[in-house]
Amino acid sequence: xxxxxxxxxxxxxxxxxxxxxxxxxxxxxxxxxxxxxxxxxxxxxxxxxxxxxxxxxxxxxxxxxxxxxxxxxxxxxxxxxxxxxxxxxxxxxxxxxxxxxxxxxxxxxxxxx
Amino acid sequence: xxxxxxxxxxxxxxxxxxxxxxxxxxxxxxxxxxxxxxxxxxxxxxxxxxxxxxxxxxxxxxxxxxxxxxxxxxxxxxxxxxxxxxxxxxxxxxxxxxxxxxxxxxxxxxxxx
Amino acid sequence: xxxxxxxxxxxxxxxxxxxxxxxxxxxxxxxxxxxxxxxxxxxxxxxxxxxxxxxxxxxxxxxxxxxxxxxxxxxxxxxxxxxxxxxxxxxxxxxxxxxxxxxxxxxxxxxxx
Amino acid sequence: xxxxxxxxxxxxxxxxxxxxxxxxxxxxxxxxxxxxxxxxxxxxxxxxxxxxxxxxxxxxxxxxxxxxxxxxxxxxxxxxxxxxxxxxxxxxxxxxxxxxxxxxxxxxxxxxx
Numbered sequence: 001x002x003x004x005x006x007x008x009x010x011x012x013x014x015x016x017x018x019x020x021x022x023x024x025x026x027x028x029x030x031x032x033x034x035x036x037x038x039x040x041x042x043x044x045x046x047x048x049x050x051x052x053x054x055x056x057x058x059x060x061x062x063x064x065x066x067x068x069x070x071x072x073x074x075x076x077x078x079x080x081x082x083x084x085x086x087x088x089x090x091x092x093x094x095x096x097x098x099x100x101x102x103x104x105x106x107x108x109x110x111x112x113x
Numbered sequence: 114x115x116x117x118x119x120x121x122x123x124x125x126x127x128x129x130x131x132x133x134x135x136x137x138x139x140x141x142x143x144x145x146x147x148x149x150x151x152x153x154x155x156x157x158x159x160x161x162x163x164x165x166x167x168x169x170x171x172x173x174x175x176x177x178x179x180x181x182x183x184x185x186x187x188x189x190x191x192x193x194x195x196x197x198x199x200x201x202x203x204x205x206x207x208x209x210x211x212x213x214x215x216x217x218x219x220x221x222x223x224x225x226x
Numbered sequence: 227x228x229x230x231x232x233x234x235x236x237x238x239x240x241x242x243x244x245x246x247x248x249x250x251x252x253x254x255x256x257x258x259x260x261x262x263x264x265x266x267x268x269x270x271x272x273x274x275x276x277x278x279x280x281x282x283x284x285x286x287x288x289x290x291x292x293x294x295x296x297x298x299x300x301x302x303x304x305x306x307x308x309x310x311x312x313x314x315x316x317x318x319x320x321x322x323x324x325x326x327x328x329x330x331x332x333x334x335x336x337x338x339x
Numbered sequence: 340x341x342x343x344x345x346x347x348x349x350x351x352x353x354x355x356x357x358x359x360x361x362x363x364x365x366x367x368x369x370x371x372x373x374x375x376x377x378x379x380x381x382x383x384x385x386x387x388x389x390x391x392x393x394x395x396x397x398x399x400x401x402x403x404x405x406x407x408x409x410x411x412x413x414x415x416x417x418x419x420x421x422x423x424x425x426x427x428x429x430x431x432x433x434x435x436x437x438x439x440x441x442x443x444x445x446x447x448x449x450x451x452x
Binding site: 013025056065079087090 | 114115116117120123124126127130131138139140143144146147150151153154157160161162165166169174175177178179181182183184185186188191192195196197199200201202203204205206207209210211214218
Binding site: 141 | 260264265
């Protein structure tokens, strides 16, 4: 699994060569994330789920994968710029999701299984 | 760095308990990504960059981190559902970004440095 | 049908009272549009179409209507800030859509009917 | 100002010719809105406000106007599909915004001016 620091090194290398570093502010990165997610949505819109799976068997699959890669790069960069430790953020979020399950679904909660 | 399979295990555990598994289709996950990215945008909108950094020193930082974690979880899940190998997708994308740099910025390209 | 100038008058009145006028830049308004559209998406996500129509028979219908109103207000304001005449923009777009139809669907085009 | 029914007539005419009518469900239209708003964001991302105003003096202005028109068309269509009266939605929203101002800004509220 690719390490965050590899992603960041490649991202920052291109940014440096192009002189884009000052553009990578939280707000711009959040906007870029939103644009990339919508580019992904563009591949899927107007299609039902079976048509999406069919699309993934065509050469468009590479374009969809490229959108996911873009989202991952901007997300990883944004976390660094905001000084967020994604491991902690993920563990906290996963713990919260579990807690909510235990509260809202007590009879089939995690401890009872 | 948290492994994709840990993220997926936690995500799927909650989905199973809640009976949400059939909802995790590509289109729904893409829509969820778009909603989470906008929730992030909600923290930043109307603020300039210095106000965003100030926000990150308040208790809102945890909420922002939780949005990033949500985005990561949906992204990781979507890649699995679409059968996309994120490592390959990232390497391909990074190679493409480098190639574009070399074409568009030949005099300061990667080989010359 | 509500006039654009009524929408703008109400929007600007609140903006003035709150001192928000300087915030209504193109980029901030575009981000606000994206946030409002995602708030709308939040009402619909994980639901199928019949569940969405069922939702519109509950008290949530008012919340959905409020999101649409927000989108309309930000869109109308953004057009003014960018000095775009929406009537011209709409007529141009509609003409383009028709033209594309005639090119792509010649045998069942507009003239032949 | 263009009437909603003109927008809808043109939208539905193209949809009918292309056989797209069954695609215009609430969820698909909400997703289309989100894609169009992001296409707009794509014109603005990485730019500061002065660069955006400069962009609007180039031939890109027509492309930005076309995005706004697309957003307006999908919004108007979505309102109809959801059976939302946009005039009522706008009046309700504007009244709510005013009410909030009066509560949050009592000393400079609407009655005192």
